[in-house]
Amino acid sequence: MKQGKQTYRMQTPVYIAHTFAIGGPYEAKGSFGQFFDYVMDDDEWGCKTHEKTEIKMQKHAINGILEKSGLKQTEIDCLMGGDLLNQIVPSSFSAREFEIPFTGMYNACATFAESLAMGSTWLQNGMRNVICTVSSHYATAERQYRYPLELGTQPTPASQWTVTAAASALLTTDACDAPVIESVTLGKVVDLKCTDANNMGAAMAPAACDTILTHLRDTGRVVDDYDLIVTGDLGRFGMDTLRFLAKQEGIMLEDRLNDCGAMVYKKEQKPGQGGSGAGCSASVYCAYLHRQLCDGAWKRILFVPTGALLSKASSLQGESIPGIAHAVEIVKEN
Amino acid sequence: MKQGKQTYRMQTPVYIAHTFAIGGPYEAKGSFGQFFDYVMDDDEWGCKTHEKTEIKMQKHAINGILEKSGLKQTEIDCLMGGDLLNQIVPSSFSAREFEIPFTGMYNACATFAESLAMGSTWLQNGMRNVICTVSSHYATAERQYRYPLELGTQPTPASQWTVTAAASALLTTDACDAPVIESVTLGKVVDLKCTDANNMGAAMAPAACDTILTHLRDTGRVVDDYDLIVTGDLGRFGMDTLRFLAKQEGIMLEDRLNDCGAMVYKKEQKPGQGGSGAGCSASVYCAYLHRQLCDGAWKRILFVPTGALLSKASSLQGESIPGIAHAVEIVKEN
Numbered sequence: 001m002k003q004g005k006q007t008y009r010m011q012t013p014v015y016i017a018h019t020f021a022i023g024g025p026y027e028a029k030g031s032f033g034q035f036f037d038y039v040m041d042d043d044e045w046g047c048k049t050h051e052k053t054e055i056k057m058q059k060h061a062i063n064g065i066l067e068k069s070g071l072k073q074t075e076i077d078c079l080m081g082g083d084l085l086n087q088i089v090p091s092s093f094s095a096r097e098f099e100i101p102f103t104g105m106y107n108a109c110a111t112f113a114e115s116l117a118m119g120s121t122w123l124q125n126g127m128r129n130v131i132c133t134v135s136s137h138y139a140t141a142e143r144q145y146r147y148p149l150e151l152g153t154q155p156t157p158a159s160q161w162t163v164t165a166a167a168s169a170l171l172t173t174d175a176c177d178a179p180v181i182e183s184v185t186l187g188k189v190v191d192l193k194c195t196d197a198n199n200m201g202a203a204m205a206p207a208a209c210d211t212i213l214t215h216l217r218d219t220g221r222v223v224d225d226y227d228l229i230v231t232g233d234l235g236r237f238g239m240d241t242l243r244f245l246a247k248q249e250g251i252m253l254e255d256r257l258n259d260c261g262a263m264v265y266k267k268e269q270k271p272g273q274g275g276s277g278a279g280c281s282a283s284v285y286c287a288y289l290h291r292q293l294c295d296g297a298w299k300r301i302l303f304v305p306t307g308a309l310l311s312k313a314s315s316l317q318g319e320s321i322p323g324i325a326h327a328v329e330i331v332k333e334n
Numbered sequence: 335m336k337q338g339k340q341t342y343r344m345q346t347p348v349y350i351a352h353t354f355a356i357g358g359p360y361e362a363k364g365s366f367g368q369f370f371d372y373v374m375d376d377d378e379w380g381c382k383t384h385e386k387t388e389i390k391m392q393k394h395a396i397n398g399i400l401e402k403s404g405l406k407q408t409e410i411d412c413l414m415g416g417d418l419l420n421q422i423v424p425s426s427f428s429a430r431e432f433e434i435p436f437t438g439m440y441n442a443c444a445t446f447a448e449s450l451a452m453g454s455t456w457l458q459n460g461m462r463n464v465i466c467t468v469s470s471h472y473a474t475a476e477r478q479y480r481y482p483l484e485l486g487t488q489p490t491p492a493s494q495w496t497v498t499a500a501a502s503a504l505l506t507t508d509a510c511d512a513p514v515i516e517s518v519t520l521g522k523v524v525d526l527k528c529t530d531a532n533n534m535g536a537a538m539a540p541a542a543c544d545t546i547l548t549h550l551r552d553t554g555r556v557v558d559d560y561d562l563i564v565t566g567d568l569g570r571f572g573m574d575t576l577r578f579l580a581k582q583e584g585i586m587l588e589d590r591l592n593d594c595g596a597m598v599y600k601k602e603q604k605p606g607q608g609g610s611g612a613g614c615s616a617s618v619y620c621a622y623l624h625r626q627l628c629d630g631a632w633k634r635i636l637f638v639p640t641g642a643l644l645s646k647a648s649s650l651q652g653e654s655i656p657g658i659a660h661a662v663e664i665v666k667e668n
Contacts, residue, residue: 002411002460006435009460049651077336078520085645086420088440092523092643096656101340101520103448103660104643106422106438114437118452124459126336126343186412186435189426309426309438311419317383322430326437 004218006211007185014120014181016330017170019286020064022057024138024164027283030265030275035287036165037064043139043164050139051089057166058083058094058135065131065168076100077127080119082111083135083278084162085144090135100131108307109136109204109233110187112167112282113326117184119171128173135166136277145197145312158199160235160261161271165283169290179293179332182300185218187211189309191322197315201238201261201273204306207323208234209245212304215327216251223256227298230289232281232305232325233261235273260284260305281305293332303328338552340545341519348454348515350664351504353620354398356391358472358498361617364599364609369621370499371398377473377498384473385423391500392417392428392469399465399502410434411461414453416445417469418496418612419478424469434465442641443470443538443567444521446501446616447660451518453505462507469500470611479531479646492533494569494595495605499617503624513627513666519552521545523643525656531649535572535595535607538640541657542568543579546638549661550585557590561632564623566615566639566659567595569607594618594639615639627666637662 001009020037023030028039038060040053047053062079066072079095082088082105095102107114112134119130139149141162147153155161171181190210194203208231216222223229234242239259246253264275264284285303292298306325315321335343354371357364362373372394374387381387396413400406413429416422416439429436441448446468453464473483475496481487489495505515524541542565550556557563568576573593580587594615595608619637626632640659649655 002462005408006411008456051647051651074339077340082440084421086647087418087442087643087645089643089645089648092656092658093648093653096523096525096643099522102441102523102658103452103520104440106416106440107436108421118437121459122342122455125455128336186437188433189430189436191430309421309423309430311421311423313385313420314423314427317385319427322426324426324436 006214007183007218009183010120010124010181012124012173014123015172015176015178017172017176017178018065018068019169019290020061020068021165021167021283021287022061023283027163027165029269031263032284032288035291050137054090054135054137054140055093058090058133059097061133061166061168062094062098062131065170069170071129073099076129076131078103078130080105080115080130081133082106084141107324108309109276109278110305110307110324110326111278113305113328116181116328117186117326120181120184123171123173130171131168132171133168134278134282136162136279138162138164141277155272156198158237159272160200160274160276162277163264163275163280163283165279167279167282167286169286179290179330181328182331183329185211185215185327187325189322189324191320193320195320197310200276200308201235202241203308203321204323205234205238205241205245208242208304208306208325211325211327213249213251223251223253226300226302229253229257229302231259233276234259234306235261237273293330296334300331303330340548341517341552343517344454344458344515346458346507348457349506349510349512351506351510351512352399352402353503353624354395354402355499355501355617355621356395357617361497361499363603365597366618366622369625384471388424388469388471388474389427392424392467393431395467395500395502396428396432396465399504403504405463407433410463410465412437412464414439414449414464415467416440418475441658442643443610443612444639444641444658444660445612447639447662450515450662451520451660454515454518457505457507464505465502466505467502468612468616470496470613472496472498475611489606490532492571493606494534494608494610496611497598497609497614497617499613501613501616501620503620513664515662516665517663519545519549519661521659523656523658525654527654529654531644534610534642535569536575537642537655538657539568539572539575539579542576542638542640542659545659545661547583547585557585557587560634560636562635563587563591564635564637565593567610568593568640569595571607627664630668634665637664
């Protein structure tokens with residue numbers, strides 16, 4: 001049911017029944033290391049290439065959900081998701097291991113939000129169980145978007161560290177004591193002409209601002225109605241930029257706002273402005289935020305993964321970096 | 335509403351109210367040249383790179399739909415679509431030109447079917463107007479998947495020619511005298527271990543077979559219930575492979591089957607096995623098939639775009655080519 005301009009309320013309740021997160025050793029040392037369902041010993045995980053590792057990670061995350069839920073493959077209506085790699089190879093190649101229909105998504109690091117939105121709406125139209133899965137890997141992303149790790153390129157001060165993680169969530173219409181997706185707000189592409197591919201936070205903050213403000217207008221809510229508004233991977237600098245942009249529009253986000261990228265690593269790990277990657281917000285949700293909702297620490301959060309829609313070719317051709325953000329309103333009634 | 339294993343019937347009718355197709359000069363000389371809404375004078379269309387051309391093509395196709403329908407941007411609920419380029423840059427960069435929410439899709443050359451399926455289901459859940467857009471460009475695809483055109487590489491006998499085209503369709507719940515999407519069947523990833531990146535037809539035919547047979551089982555229909563079953567871009571060889579595979583399962587597709595890739599070029603153009611690319615099935619639908627439905631030549635078709643989920647990296651790492659196909663049942667009552 002449409003509410004306002006870009007927000008859709010779910011009439012059949014969409015339960016996020018289970019989540020599963022797998023991370024690398026660097027993520028294990030981060031803020032939420034103890035909450036991951038599985039931690040890899042190293043970044044290769046027995047694979048010949050990091051791309052193959054990322055495929056294996058997604059496969060493991062999907063199997064993790066099947067195991068936790070006790071559902072058979074035939075009971076899952078669809079796999080939905082994506083990743084950052086060209087032609088979303090980790091998603092497509094992990095999907096071939098399952099006898100489940102697959103629809104690939106791409107909204108860069110906002111892909112998890114997009115998948116949750118798509119899954120939620122299919123649950124209004126006959127599907128019963130959907131698994132949403134995304135991933136990112138530091139080594140595959142660096143090689144593809146910037147330089148191979150072997151070059152030892154120095155990161156710039158505004159840069160972020162791609163999170164090595166895959167995360168899956170089971171969306172179901174089967175009533176259970178789990179957080180519920182109450183509404184989603186689909187975001188527009190916003191491009192304020194940032195061209196620095198090492199400063200994603202600045203490129204994505206305007207899109208996050210646009211989506212959050214649209215969500216508040218559409219739902220008639222105020223910032224304090226949420227226990228937490230949590231963006232995807234703006235990083236520390238990007239999060240400050242978002243606070244500044246929202247303030248200019250008269251919305252004070254202040255400490256009600258946090259960011260998965262800013263949170264995921266400990267400061268002493270020195271990951272620049274924080275984490276990034278499709279696996280960043282997804283794994284922070286699946287490992288930590290979901291747990292907090294289940295434990296009753298929060299009742300209502302606005303989860304806003306953000307994406308920078310660049311490619312290596314677009315940057316090399318002098319294009320700026322368009323941003324996007326989708327908001328997912330997640331509620332846990334006790 | 336779910337029907338069978340993988341098929342979903344739309345309860346609120348989904349009208350394909352308008353379509354718009356733009357093609358290159360080579361496509362203009364093909365079988366459906368006279369049906370394109372716009373034909374570019376050359377493959378560059380005044381742009382410095384072919385990637386920028388492809389962005390401009392998508393933008394033009396979306397504007398074409400807005401013009402035909404008379405709808406304002408604010409009346410469109412979402413842009414859905416994708417393309418073959420890394421990080422679906424043509425789709426993301428054309429979307430930034432519009433004040434409309436955007437969700438990016440990727441299922442290779444099956445992306446148009448995926449977008450129609452997603453759009454249809456959102457129309458069951460509060461959306462009123464969705465524009466689905468995809469594109470491909472011979473020069474961008476060759477450079478990315480194979481070799482730059484400047485090398486003058488010789489095509490192999492089983493290869494296909496990427497169609498330079500962008501196509502848009504307006505899905506709406508507003509009743510009108512237009513073809514209707516009655517059901518969609520979401521396909522699984524099928525990989526019979528083909529490794530020849532120059533023989534996409536063979537790689538995708540098993541997925542097409544799986545989806546078509548599943549659709550028939552799910553709906554209880556037989557081949558003759560359709561005026562046409564039309565796959566995406568298997569090409570001539572791939573289409574024969576599909577007939578063979580279906581026959582082994584006891585389903586005779588025979589002349590009821592055709593393929594957009596096999597149809598799009600004239601034989602004297604010598605494009606190998608035919609056309610391919612996300613823009614192939616999309617432009618054949620938007621330029622030709624849609625018109626035939628509107629004109630009453632057919633009443634019920636099964637439109638089955640097919641995708642090969644490879645990337646350059648997956649091929650170089652010795653992976654086989656997973657295929658996927660989604661089926662869209664389109665009906666025009668007179």
